[in-house]
Amino acid sequence: MFLKSAFCLLLATALTGCQVGGSPVSEREGYFTWVDEQGRVRSSPIVGTDGQSKGKIAGENALEPGEQPALDEETEYTLENYPDAEQLARDGYVRPGQRQPYFTWRDAQGNVRVSYYRPDTRTDQQKGLVEPPVRITEARVYHAGDQQVAPAPVPGYDPDAFAILGIEPAADDFLARFSASCCESLETQGYQSWQSGREFGVRLSESSSDHSFLTGASPYQLVALPAADKAGSLVFRLRSYARNGVFVPSVVFLDERMEPIRLVTDLVMDFEPESWHQRGYLEAWIPAFPGRGERWMVLFTRKSDLEGQTVIETSSGPQSIPHVRQGEIGLMQVED
Secondary structure, three states, rough: OOHHHHHHHHHHHHHHHHHHHOOOOHOOEEEEEEOOOOOOOOEEEEOOOOOOOOOOOOOOOOOOOOOOOOOOOOOOOOOOOOOOOHHHHHHOOOOOOOOOOOOEEEEEOOOEEEOOOOOOOOHHHEEEEEOOOOOOOOEEEEEEEOOOOOOOOOOOOOOOHHHHHOOOOOOHHHHHHHHOOOOOOOOOOOEEOOOOOOEEHHHHHHOOEEEOOOOOEEEEEEOOOOOOOOOOEEEEEEEOOOOEOOOOOOEEEEOOOHHHHHHHEEOOOOOEOOOOOOOEEEEEEEEEHHHHOOOOEEEEEHHHHOOOOOEEEEEEEEEEEEEOOEEEEEEEEEEO
């Protein structure tokens, strides 16, 4: 019985010694384990505080063919080796010497496959997931009460020079002169209501009401803006569709008494050529401010616009599009 107990104790001691001495690499001090792209378990040394590894497995840090050595975490960066942030972003934040990101998967036969991929560094706008921010179209804008202060004359100034050259002097308040002939007399019976959530059309034809504005006689269309409690401010897209010419619009905003409070002219509009699924059009993005008293919007054109033309580049060369008095306009509110 004593010999049997001694034998069991000796056997237990021997097994304990084998377990300690034969512990896997992952349990040794200074190493960690990881799984490579082939699904194999690897062990790598942990770098110490002095920058040297506590141990190293032969061939563990060998580079793949064509692979560049990576910069060590302790590398002192200079102007020559400092990584460029924009280039790093274009590279998917994969530094030199690092492998491309990958994922593993099994095929129909049960084989483990590895697929490398390049991170998609495009923004949500570039991917089409988010609409780009709206850019308000450049234009000449007149507000009620704007006063243009004439600059001090330079030495040798001739007060009759403008008259000799046929140039009209600058007006003190252009909108005030514009308001003298607009817009209390405009007909309101045929006004058009605002429609949110969709594009709605405004047609200017021979049957449209006509008015002699300060900028010349023109057909016009009166549009009622949303109530201030529904939209204190908004941005809408204006498209003037081309057909035997294109209507070049100007916009004047009126208060509830039909008095002009803002005039928008000389819109720098972009032209989109005709395609197989849509007509060509001029496009502009314009803000409106019902919360500031803007109740109505009047669409019209100017005599100077009718005398001009829009020139576009086509595959067969430049093409001119005449400006006309009639046309079709599409309005659509930009949703928040």
